[in-house]
Amino acid sequence: MSSTHPGPADPEAADAAGLRARTAALLAAHDPATTPRLDFLRARFDAGLAWVHFPAGLGGLGAPRALQPVVDAELAAAGAPGNDPRRIGIGLGMAAPTLLQYGTDEQKRRFLRPLWTGEEVWCQLFSEPGAGSDLAALATRAVRDGDGWRVDGQKVWTSSAHLARWAILLARTDPTVPKHAGLTYFVCDMTDPGVEVRPLRQITGEAEFNEVFLTGVRVPDAHRLGAVGEGWRVARTTLMNERVAIGGSAEPGTPGGTRETGLLGLVADTWRAHPELRTHDLHQRLLRLWVEAEAARLTGERLRQQLRRGRPGPEGSGLKLSFARLNQELSGLEVELLAEDGLAYGDWTMTRPEVVDFTGRDAGYRYLRAKGNSIEGGTSEVLLNIVAERVLGLPPEPRTDKDLPWKDLPR
Amino acid sequence: MTPPPSTAASAAPPDLLHSEAEEDLRAAVRSLLTHRGAPASVLAGAESGRPYDAELWRSLASGMGTAGLLVPDKLGGQGASARETAVVLEELGRAVAPVPYLTSAVLAVTTLLGCDTGDDEVAAPLAALAGGRRVGALAVPLTTPPGAGQARNVRVAGAGRRPLLSGEVTAVAGAAGADLLLVPADTGLYAVDAGGEGVRITPVTSLDLTRPIARVTLTEAPGSPLAGPGRARAAVDAALLAGAGLLASEQLGVAEWCLEETVRYTGERRQFGRPVGSFQALKHRLAALWLEVASARAVARNAADALATGSADTAVAVAVAQAYCGEVAVRAAQECVQLHGGIGMTWEHPAHLYLKRAKSAELALGTPGRHREALARLVDLPGPQD
Secondary structure: OOOOOOOOOOHHHHOHHHHHHHHHHHHHHOOOOOOOHHHHHHHHHHOOOOOOOOOEOOOEOOOOHHHHHHHHHHHHHOOOOOOOOOOOHHHHHHHHHHHHHHOOHHHHHHHHHHHHHOOOOEEEEOOEOOEOOOHHHOOOEEEEEOOEEEEEEEEOOOOOOOOOOEEEEEEEOOOOOEOOOOEEEEEEEOOOOOEEEEEEOOOOOOOOEEEEEEEEEEEEHHHEEOOOOOHHHHHHHHHHHHHHHHHOOOOOOOOOOOOOOHHHHHHHHHHHHOHHHOOHHHHHHHHHHHHHHHHHHHHHHHHHHHHHOOOOOOHHHHHHHHHHHHHHHHHHHHHHHOHHHHHOOOOOOOOOOOOOOOOOOOHHHHHHHHHHHHOOOOOHHHHHHHHHHHHOOOOOOOOOOOOOEHHHOOO | OOOOHHHOOOOOOOOOOOOHHHHHHHHHHHHHHHHHOOHHHHHHHHHOOOOOOHHHHHHHHHHOOHHHOOOOHHHOOOOOOHHHHHHHHHHHHHOOOOOOHHHHHHHHHHHHHOOOOOOHHHHHHHHHHHOOOOOEEEOOOOOOOOOOOOOOOEEEEOOOOOOEEEEEEEEEEOOOOOOEEEEEEOOEEEEEEOOOOOEEEEEEOOOOOOOOEEEEEEEEEEEEEEEOHHHHHHHHHHHHHHHHHHHHHHHHHHHHHHHHHHHHHHHHOEEOOEEHHHOHHHHHHHHHHHHHHHHHHHHHHHHHHHHHHOOOOHHHHHHHHHHHHHHHHHHHHHHHHHHOHHHHHOOOOOHHHHHHHHHHHHHOOOOHHHHHHHHHHHOOOOOOOO
């Protein structure tokens, strides 16, 4: 697919100096000032500088993940175009790691390059009206149909579905076995007949999410990820990466971030700019939240240092919990701090934003949008159970539905 | 909208992990405490009326050389740093150990390090404290926060060859059982022999059985000058800052023990036909506590690293550590008592020793509220004008 990507044996590229040399070579061959954006991104992918920890030929060099910032810094300094990770966050954060782990060679070659460059947007067809936290209870059916599958069902809370070319899809292929055993994981073409996307308006007034109706959608078996009936195992890879992506976004507790990022920065700036709005109660709460945000930032930084030393800790599960709670408390404080301006709301017109924007718009929007932070990507209640059982080793909740065939579950 | 300089993270990110050498030190201290400092013997010692466990202190301070971690080699210490000292304190907190480590090896030692160590009057007591041969105490109330200002309780008469100190200092931790008192007074800092004439040390029945406090009364007690008023004030403030930053590691240790012990107990204790730790209400509380302890670990390490590297960010790091870790330790100890049920209320179970240590330590070297007020100044978040 490319003449410039390196062979697998490239020890020089695995260190910082080697990466700098490669980056310089890329910039020399493709001057960012004159090269069209997409051409540059493709060349960067082919040079193995997209995500250096990915294998050679798939946008990486098999280098340590921690060296990516070396490349990013050099490219940013040279004014190279970025790949807009927010718009393509689901592909980058969730689909790509799952494809890398479970995809066939052909699937990886087909999907990863346009995914990374942003030519193809991805969405995630997981949640259903009857299966949110209990995702494995989902009812969307995939039935064998010649050399493929016929899919029928309804999905919900699908970000970017109206922009997406591809979706990762979790569907039930065997209703006669317990719920976790009867699932299979697919890649679904969102342009296929039978895929209908409808905006789902939420409490902010905008429609950031969608409902997706699947009616007789045909998915070739070549677009299956992992074995039939192994969908839950594959989905867990996606879900773990989703929590990392949400917990690690540019918000309080961001690994490697500086102080006062995200909502804390907005509130602190407002505080400094408007002495007349200050009260003792708000001051006490602001200082507490400042300390908690700093604690979350340092926890994220410590986790990053552990990862760099090859000793990942369980703190990642906690970062999303901190992020959700801090955002909700900070955005609530901000509305109060603004006094009469806090009573106003920017705009209730229904819009369909292309990117998730937690900190944009006004305080009222931030307050309402933050309510989703403890629901999306695993509710805080589910995450607390996960921490209690997997990190602390406390006994599991009794589960009456675990061994029953899915078709016999009360619904 | 540009943040002031103090809100920008420093250029070199702090090392928030424990090195292999630090883990080795931890293992050695933990092994000693496991053999010598079991909770039953801690309780027995606390009831004996002795101010601290002298045998444990000897093994820890001189046997293992931990009393001199903060002191350079050439001054008789180990030439280590606040990072290693913090590891010792984590373990002492986990064992709620009754030894004068924070008061002698941290507060008294750092106070002396802030004086002119080229002066024999400073170097000799410093070497004795670093070697664990003598025990020192800084004669200020344990509640004194960093930057609290000049001591006014002790006055000096007869300055010159033979200064005589008079006054009273309350709530001095580590005074009972100390050999040497470092006394801030109106004209500077003085060394006073704890057993000397004119010195009365009256133990106070303390909330924290394992770190007792005492009232120090000086009546024309002879002292040796260590530093003049300006340097004395800087030395004491530096000691209080180091003490506050390192106390966070002790608080972390207290919280870690409380969480681990409560998780163990609720996983075993059965009610309503299953372990109580399988009930969601308890699981969520323990998971939330784990999250706080994980953050306390990062925050305490950040303060220790800032002190060790002399970071420009030290004041903020210490204030954050004290504003955060004190409350986490208290919450962990309170949850430990509550989730042990009736057993948590008994004298036999060690939970109360941890609760008493945690609550007292929350007051020590500035309450969380005092440290949040300090932060308001440090990071430019002033309160309302009135």
